[in-house]
Amino acid sequence: MLEIRNLRATIEGNEILHGLNLTVKAGEVHAIMGPNGSGKSTLARVIAGSEDYEVTGGEVLFDGENILELEADERARRGIFMAFQYPVEIPGVGNTYFLRQALNAVRKERGLDELSGKEFLELAREKARLVELPEELMKRSVNVGFSGGEKKRNEIFQMAVLEPRFSILDETDSGLDIDALRVVASGVNKLRGADRAIVVVTHYQRLLQHIVPDVVHVLVDGRIVKTGDKDLAEHLEEVGYAWVDGELKAAQAAQA
Amino acid sequence: MTTATKTIEELAEQKYKYGFYTDIEADKAPPGLNEEIIAFISHKKGEPDWLLEWRLKAYRHWLTMEEPKWPKVQYEPVDYQKISYYSAPKKKGDGPQSLDEVDPKLLETYAKLGIPLNEQKILAGVVAVDAVFDSVSVATTFKDKLKEMGVIFCSFSEAVKEHPELVRQYLGSVVPPTDNYFAALNSAVFTDGSFVFVPKGVRCPMELSTYFRINEMNTGQFERTLIVAEEGAYVSYLEGCTAPMRDENQLHAAVVELVALERGTIKYSTVQNWYPGDEEGRGGIFNFVTKRGICKGDDSKISWTQVETGSAITWKYPSVILRGDRSVGEFYSVAVTNNRQQADTGTKMIHIGKDTRSNIVSKGISAGRSNNSYRGLVQVNKGATNARNYTQCDSMLIGNRCGAHTFPYIDVRNDTGRVEHEATTTKIGEDQIFYLQTRGLSEEDAVSMIVNGFCREVLAELPMEFAVEAQKLLGISLEGSVG
Numbered sequence: 198m199l200e201i202r203n204l205r206a207t208i209e210g211n212e213i214l215h216g217l218n219l220t221v222k223a224g225e226v227h228a229i230m231g232p233n234g235s236g237k238s239t240l241a242r243v244i245a246g247s248e249d250y251e252v253t254g255g256e257v258l259f260d261g262e263n264i265l266e267l268e269a270d271e272r273a274r275r276g277i278f279m280a281f282q283y284p285v286e287i288p289g290v291g292n293t294y295f296l297r298q299a300l301n302a303v304r305k306e307r308g309l310d311e312l313s314g315k316e317f318l319e320l321a322r323e324k325a326r327l328v329e330l331p332e333e334l335m336k337r338s339v340n341v342g343f344s345g346g347e348k349k350r351n352e353i354f355q356m357a358v359l360e361p362r363f364s365i366l367d368e369t370d371s372g373l374d375i376d377a378l379r380v381v382a383s384g385v386n387k388l389r390g391a392d393r394a395i396v397v398v399t400h401y402q403r404l405l406q407h408i409v410p411d412v413v414h415v416l417v418d419g420r421i422v423k424t425g426d427k428d429l430a431e432h433l434e435e436v437g438y439a440w441v442d443g444e445l446k447a448a449q450a451a452q453a
Numbered sequence: 454m455t456t457a458t459k460t461i462e463e464l465a466e467q468k469y470k471y472g473f474y475t476d477i478e479a480d481k482a483p484p485g486l487n488e489e490i491i492a493f494i495s496h497k498k499g500e501p502d503w504l505l506e507w508r509l510k511a512y513r514h515w516l517t518m519e520e521p522k523w524p525k526v527q528y529e530p531v532d533y534q535k536i537s538y539y540s541a542p543k544k545k546g547d548g549p550q551s552l553d554e555v556d557p558k559l560l561e562t563y564a565k566l567g568i569p570l571n572e573q574k575i576l577a578g579v580v581a582v583d584a585v586f587d588s589v590s591v592a593t594t595f596k597d598k599l600k601e602m603g604v605i606f607c608s609f610s611e612a613v614k615e616h617p618e619l620v621r622q623y624l625g626s627v628v629p630p631t632d633n634y635f636a637a638l639n640s641a642v643f644t645d646g647s648f649v650f651v652p653k654g655v656r657c658p659m660e661l662s663t664y665f666r667i668n669e670m671n672t673g674q675f676e677r678t679l680i681v682a683e684e685g686a687y688v689s690y691l692e693g694c695t696a697p698m699r700d701e702n703q704l705h706a707a708v709v710e711l712v713a714l715e716r717g718t719i720k721y722s723t724v725q726n727w728y729p730g731d732e733e734g735r736g737g738i739f740n741f742v743t744k745r746g747i748c749k750g751d752d753s754k755i756s757w758t759q760v761e762t763g764s765a766i767t768w769k770y771p772s773v774i775l776r777g778d779r780s781v782g783e784f785y786s787v788a789v790t791n792n793r794q795q796a797d798t799g800t801k802m803i804h805i806g807k808d809t810r811s812n813i814v815s816k817g818i819s820a821g822r823s824n825n826s827y828r829g830l831v832q833v834n835k836g837a838t839n840a841r842n843y844t845q846c847d848s849m850l851i852g853n854r855c856g857a858h859t860f861p862y863i864d865v866r867n868d869t870g871r872v873e874h875e876a877t878t879t880k881i882g883e884d885q886i887f888y889l890q891t892r893g894l895s896e897e898d899a900v901s902m903i904v905n906g907f908c909r910e911v912l913a914e915l916p917m918e919f920a921v922e923a924q925k926l927l928g929i930s931l932e933g934s935v936g
Binding site for chain 2: 245246247248249268269270272273274278279281284285286287288289290295296298299300302303306338355359
């Protein structure tokens with residue numbers, strides 16, 4: 198479904214991703230783990246279409262088509278979704294209103310009829326239950342006055358409503374207490390499906406106890422240096438990122 | 454009538470015999486401004502002598518005045534002699550009695566502007582429309598229903614004919630003909646507008662609305678609106694206007710007067726979308742408007758809500774004189790400027806009565822190379838014990854070539870007065886736009902949504918059907934302003 202080939206990206210002249218490769222198939226859940234500053238968020242934002250970064254090389258293929266030339270909204274309408282590490286507040290814009298506009302933009306692209314206010318509300322209520330989002334939050338302005346946990350839940354709620362085929366969750370676990378983590382994880386698990394792929398970006402292994410990944414990647418210094426199954430995440434938790442660093446240096450030394 | 458005026462009138466009449474006036478069928482006055490032209494307009498409209506005298510007085514005073522230079526706007530001087538001060542739409546027979554008789558082409562144009570009169574007719578009981586096309590009313594609906602309740606809603610010309618005593622009583626009582634340069638000009642040459650009178654104790658059952666539109670080339674628009682709410686009366690009035698593409702600058706100098714007697718309430722909402730000119734600002738409308746209301750009686754209330762997206766230049770300060778005790782004045786405004794547009798707008802709240810309250814919420818959005826200024830005066834007079842004002846002025850900048858300015862004047866002459874002023878300036882966030890884009894909304898829709906959110910408090914004051922129109926307008930006005 199998603200294939201990244203030799204992706205290089207810079208911000209303000211500094212290269213963050215140094216030729217990254219990643220293949221995610223439909224139905225799979227991948228985890229990307231890595232220390233701070235390894236390029237995890239950059240990867241998520243480049244896939245989503247942020248203009249803060251300049252892609253200096255490589256390709257991101259979605260269903261075989263390079264999406265790097267597409268605007269963020271075009272990518273979203275094709276079925277790519279990013280859950281933000283720091284969801285943005287939009288004062289004065291109702292959560293429900295915003296999401297209905299977004300869903301209808303996505304539906305239009307898919308050749309479906311737009312949903313009426315009533316139809317949307319029914320759908321939204323159903324999806325809100327999925328992530329245990331209080332209905333009262335749906336009426337408020339987008340993310341304004343939301344707690345950290347509520348913001349993250351709102352991200353997964355949006356994901357549930359928009360039904361993207363490919364989602365990348367950028368540190369969705371950060372700042373969540375254990376209960377909120379469980380709720381968010383259970384929401385994500387309910388969204389797993391044969392025709393969907395999810396990439397979970399995280400610093401810690403604890404989220405992966407709730408969202409069990411099919412594949413785990415370790416991202417260090419803008420490259421994926423190790424790929425394995427869920428056991429890799431557990432191992433990493435035990436030995437820390439220094440272990441990967443060591444392995445990497447050993448590998449480089451062996452190559453030299 | 455004074456002898457002097459009479460002489461002038463006679464003189465004017467004489468000339469008409471040989472001049473353009475002989476062509477009474479003329480639908481348009483030749484360019485130029487003088488006493489003859491004013492007499493022509495007055496005669497054309499079949500006005501009583503006192504009104505012609507009133508106009509001439511205003512004109513003579515105007516001659517002694519200078520165009521104001523204090524607003525933060527720049528434009529080429531207007532040549533008042535190049536403007537034609539009267540034009541009427543072509544009509545068959547004696548004018549339409551109903552919508553069916555209105556020129557289909559006219560209706561078509563309205564439809565293009567998103568003002569389907571036919572549809573509004575179906576929406577009977579919701580909105581009454583007194584449509585002004587250029588200078589003369591061509592279609593008025595729902596009048597009968599209003600008439601039953603004693604509500605008068607008609608064109609200004611008709612009011613002069615049918616209710617001269619009311620017009621004479623209130624005309625110029627809030628905005629004197631000598632008030633300011635543009636008000637004086639309007640008083641001299643106004644051609645038409647709307648008149649609303651809601652008698653004692655009557656709550657007007659529908660929103661009253663007028664759509665203004667400029668169409669004739671080189672025709673100044675000088676609308677005159679007068680709304681009176683008697684004791685305990687309530688009325689909500691909607692004014693909306695759009696103008697098509699054009700090349701020449703056009704002057705628009707309207708005067709709106711509101712009078713609220715004891716416990717009377719007037720809510721006046723405007724969506725202004727005059728042609729703003731091209732990207733370099735060429736060809737836009739100059740909108741120099743005087744709008745003022747007086748809360749004459751105790752416990753009366755006047756509320757202005759405006760969404761200003763159009764015009765090359767906007768010069769407009771809807772104001773309230775709070776004379777009655779416990780009277781309330783409100784001003785809710787959204788002003789959007791893009792490209793080379795210039796807006797200098799705000800309000801004046803003059804507290805005279807005791808326990809008077811005023812509330813000002815102004816949202817200015819600047820994009821492109823535009824300039825957007827809020828200019829407001831809050832004045833608490835000596836006798837205005839316990840007056841309260843709250844002012845909130847928020848500016849949003851889109852891009853870095855535009856300007857936002859705030860000129861708040863506060864003048865408190867009573868120790869018990871309490872005046873609060875809050876102001877913020879924000880830049881539209883790239884992160885906000887990106888966030889909305891990752892949910893599938895185009896960049897333009899994202900900007901429109903953020904801006905609408907920014908203006909929500911003001912839009913919430915608009916009647917529903919107007920709010921929807923206004924929201925669309927904000928998006929359209931800011932098209933291409935980001936990226």
